Ligand SMILES: Nc1ncnc2c1ncn2[C@@H]1O[C@H](COP(=O)(O)OP(=O)(O)O)[C@@H](O)[C@H]1O
């Protein structure tokens with residue numbers, strides 16, 4: 052007897068160590084994940100010095116070091132390392148990335164004249180410039196002191212032309228096209244209904260739009276013609292001549308000449324493009340603005356939808372419903388809803404929201420649109436609204452459970468005090484219970500947001516696309532287009548990682564996009580936590 | 596023959612006032628929580644504008660009876676009652692009488708002070724907001740009057756917009772009293788209002804009860820015999836859900852007719 056009571060104490064201690072170990076493993080995995088994403092994601096836009104490497108077999112290559120790894124199958128005691136260089140010039144080298152055995156590299160030099168180019172097509176290039184052929188025909192050799200300034204000025208000029216062209220082709224011609232589509236549908240309808248006046252006026256409108264289209268196209272041609280015809284004559288690593296028209300150059304830098312400040316500026320410029328620009332080259336280059344915007348808008352909408360639904364449901368369950376077996380079953384079902392795989396919600400969203408709800412909306416309000424526009428659906432296809440609704444449904448249990456718990460945690464005395472002053476049940480809920488449980492409800496919303504913002508699978512079914520031509524928000528009424536398809540960071544990661552033609556080029560972008568997604572979710576959560584803390588401060592001293 | 600307690604407890608003579616003698620009338624009242632019978636055959640009349648104290652050992656049903664007077668027990672599942680309670684001649688169980696309007700006429704102060712997490716001002720005027728009063732002047736007037744009656748005005752008049760949760764325990768309880776009287780109820784129910792307070796705060800609240808009985812009929816549950824003796828005009832003693840004795844406070848403390856009552860007030864049990 053004595054021995055059993057003696058041995059019971061150390062047995063309890065073991066569990067303290069055990070649970071501590073669990074915590075350490077859990078924390079370690081989370082930290083590892085964050086560190087990996089941060090290291091790989093944050094360095095994508097940094098420009099390190101670029102070596103010219105001589106390889107044993109006589110090859111010479113210019114490229115930025117991308118990765119270093121132990122070759123698969125090499126003996127553990129004598130690991131063979133290999134390096135991956137980003138050599139660029141895809142059109143000449145066939146592949147932007149090259150693996151080389153480290154042992155075979157005879158030497159690396161860092162000549163100051165190595166030039167890095169980001170190009171509109173075919174990815175980056177690393178070359179050694181020879182001369183600059185300016186727009187006015189003058190040729191400046193690379194050895195000239197004026198070369199760099201002149202070169203950067205031409206690059207900037209080409210960039211300005213590209214921006215102007217994008218403005219015309221993407222926005223103004225896009226607007227004309229949208230108006231044209233609308234007019235054509237209206238015309239078909241007018242013809243069908245034999246509205247002679249309308250037909251005439253619509254035909255006139257279409258003619259006018261055609262005219263505007265032609266004018267814009269002409270304008271675009273002029274811009275192209277008036278733009279820089281300058282080009283850079285240079286050599287690649289093997290000494291082949293490479294002529295790069297400067298209209299193709301987005302950014303140019305001398306990686307071995309830059310000081311730290313220059314590198315920081317380049318980093319910021321690339322980061323700015325990444326956040327504020329639109330994607331290029333099958334999403335592997337350029338920016339993510341549409342995806343950031345889409346994720347943000349969708350998450351906010353989802354929260355706006357899920358909060359009232361969840362809170363109202365929880366109020367009913369906790370305050371009004373008769374407690375009993377039926378309610379218990381409802382509660383169990385709600386809790387289990389949280390465990391249903393998210394793709395199931397996607398299928399439901401597609402089957403119910405998109406086809407049934409969206410289809411009915413189209414039948415009711417967009418019948419003409421369907422009839423005269425080749426049955427092109429408006430709401431009867433995936434879109435922002437259906438994505439938000441699907442995710443709202445998916446995160447509903449989180450909000451319901453959190454709200455129920457918050458309501459239950461309001462001290463009984465407060466409830467009784469309100470009722471005793473003659474307040475009705477609803478007044479008590481509205482004036483006392485809801486404000487008092489607001490922080491708890493917001494905790495639920497935060498959890499729902501965190502889950503919703505990172506969800507991808509269901510969204511692929513109900514409205515997220517690889518490349519959306521327009522943002523869900525623009526200057527034309529009703530400004531917020533809930534029916535439009537949109538881009539999403541989570542889907543973008545999937546698309547880059549698995550659907551991209553050049554997986555080596557996509558790899559850094561996968562990490563950068565993942566990092567961005569994490570930052571976005573953290574920002575959304577911080578915002579919600581800030582609101583919650585302000586609410587808490589108002590009730591400080593209360594027992595919740 | 597004076598019981599020994601008479602020397603210790605000073606009893607105030609009962610106030611003689613105008614008013615209905617059976618203002619609140621409890622008749623053969625019995626009450627069940629599920630299967631458990633908490634009250635049995637209670638019959639007593641509470642006169643208008645007097646203070647009546649309920650005393651008795653813990654668990655004897657004082658709170659249960661008090662909470663039936665404004666039907667707060669309706670919140671509990673599985674309750675049942677028999678007999679009747681009338682206020683000013685009308686049954687509180689009259690189907691035509693809404694519970695809400697009953698509670699507006701019968702204010703309540705709880706054992707544990709329970710201010711809302713709102714400003715002092717909003718706490719006091721809550722009962723008026725509930726009935727839809729919006730006029731700022733009316734609200735401010737009511738706030739000041741109630742806080743003055745609750746002897747709290749001077750302490751909080753400069754910080755009406757601060758959170759009520761920053762007040763001291765005694766102040767919070769007086770705030771709850773102010774809140775309970777803001778919409779001028781006719782009856783004020785107090786369930787051990789001083790049990791969590793220090794002697795000074797208790798003294799203030801007892802003084803308050805003296806002043807309030809000019810206007811309100813007050814029913815107070817208390818654990819302290821001294822308090823019952825100091826503040827009440829009539830006292831009811833309960834034991835195990837039964838009403839043992841109900842009479843003027845003077846009679847109960849000086850010359851109880853039941854041996855159980857005498858034993859209780861002289862501190863021999865409970
Ligand atoms: N909500 C409740 N549900 C079930 N039983 C209760 C409830 N409230 C009180 N009781 C029981 O009723 C009896 C009387 O309680 P109460 O009126 O609170 O006593 P007192 O206030 O005199 O101490 C006690 O036995 C108590 O356990």
Ligand SMILES: [Mg+2]
Pocket residue numbers: 657658659
């Ligand atoms: Mg009690």
